[in-house]
Amino acid sequence: MRANDLVLVQGVRDTRSTLAAWNRAPWPVLRGWLAGSVAVAVALLLATWLIGVMSTPDSTPLGFPGLTRPPTPGDVAFVLFRNSLVLALHGFACVAGFIAGS
Numbered sequence: 842m843r844a845n846d847l848v849l850v851q852g853v854r855d856t857r858s859t860l861a862a863w864n865r866a867p868w869p870v871l872r873g874w875l876a877g878s879v880a881v882a883v884a885l886l887l888a889t890w891l892i893g894v895m896s897t898p899d900s901t902p903l904g905f906p907g908l909t910r911p912p913t914p915g916d917v918a919f920v921l922f923r924n925s926l927v928l929a930l931h932g933f934a935c936v937a938g939f940i941a942g943s
Contacts, residue, residue, distance in 0.1 A: 906912035
């Protein structure tokens with residue numbers, strides 16, 4: 842088997858030719874990406890506006906510790922508990938990534 846017949850070499854060749862074509866004429870590719878991203882952004886903004894118009898506002902007062910009421914040790918414990926859950930999940934994800942990589 843010759844080195845030029847390997848899939849990796851053919852993939853690199855295809856990638857280089859694609860990048861060279863994009864370098865020669867970037868606007869056809871950029872125009873498509875730009876049109877798609879603008880369409881998605883407009884659709885998301887319209888969906889957000891439509892949901893905001895159709896929703897009934899909640900008039901119940903909210904209590905924000907430190908803003909509308911004084912903070913308590915329970916508020917601090919709640920924040921620490923929620924942050925520890927996020928850190929624990931991140932730690933598990935890191936361990937799983939390490940195990941998968943080795």
